[in-house]
Structure formats: structure tokens, C-alpha cells
Amino acid sequence: GAGVSQSPRYKVAKRGQDVALRCDPISGHVSLFWYQQALGQGPEFLTYFQNEAQLDKSGLPSDRFFAERPEGSVSTLKIQRTQQEDSAVYLCASSLVLAGVGEQYFGPGTRLTVT
């Protein structure tokens, strides 16, 4: 079946603009994670959903970052008033089991460039 998909694949935003990044997890996967990956770094955790509940948002860098998964499937990561330091690849991953104890299936990522 289809894997995790993310859209758009590339996004260029002017500083100060709002952006919305979408993640379609594998059907039936309970857990959904968002990560931020800066150039030359590993993925850094942003937030975790178990179905529609956002159980952990400790990794969100500021209140400009907001994520939702209203029906327990598709998730959207929104960044308001983008800054240059927000430029990164944003990865979404889903898992069949709770939390991070199982294999995570990653999407291709959205590369955000803030000019």
C-alpha cells in the first residue's frame, strides 16, 4: 500500500508568511510524529499524536508552531510568521503502535526555505 506522504515537497516562503505542511500517514497507524531536520543534523522531535490527541508538543520551538490531527489521520503542521531559522526539512512519521516503541515509517519530507 501507499506509504506516508507529505505535501508540498518544497515550499519557499518569505519571512513573515504563514505556511501549512500536510502529512498523510499510513492508514490505521495510531501514532504520528513530526520532526525538524536542519542541514547536517539528525531529525529533531517536534510533536507526537496518538490518534487525534496531541500527547507531546515539547519539541515545538515556539508558539509560532502549531500542529493538529483532528480526525486521527491527516495531520497539519502550521508555522506562523516564518523566520529564516525555520528553514529545514520537516519530516512526518507514523507508526502502527503507540509512541515510539515500534518502527516509524517516514514520509519524504517537506523542504521549507524561508527567504
Added chain:
Amino acid sequence: AQRVTQPEKLLSVFKGAPVELKCNYSYSGSPELFWYVQYSRQRLQLLLRHISRESIKGFTADLNKGETSFHLKKPFAQEEDSAMYYCAPLTGGSYIPTFGRGTSLIVHP
């Protein structure tokens, strides 16, 4: 906070040579550990996890609790092993894996 260290940013070997990608973590309990791999133009994917005790594509990883290490090893590297490798421990009390910065493995013909 959990810390994971992958000391080598780049590891370059010739085909057929042994390879060891190092990973050290800061937690002293009983962690679960993963190695993820990203091949060129592909997405990040699971290579192996400690609890499975498997050998995947010839790779193995041994947990050394005394040294808090989970190094990834392969006795004879192949060109198709060239990729970015990330160590990701998952420790008790934290259900989110912490990813290292990654090691780029290049296997020359």
C-alpha cells in the same frame, strides 16, 4: 535529557572492508535502540532494532550497557551500503527516540 553521540560525520571505506559506525548514548538504564538509514534520494527507514537481535543486510548492532554504546557493524562493506546512518535510542521514561546527527558512510569500489 537523553543525548546520543555519533562521533564520525563521515566514514569512508573500500568495498570488502569491515565497517563500524559508532553510537553512544547518555542513558544508563535499559534502552531500546534503533538504527535508521537513508539511502540517496530515498526516505528514512528502519535498518534494525536491538530488541529484534536481527542481522539486516549483513549489519549487526550490539548493545554494550557498560559503555552505553550501540555500534553498528558489518564485516564486509558493499557499495550499496553507502548511505546516511542514524542511531536513535529510546529510553525508559521517554517514548520518543532521540536521533543522532548521523554518519555518512561511503563505500568505494
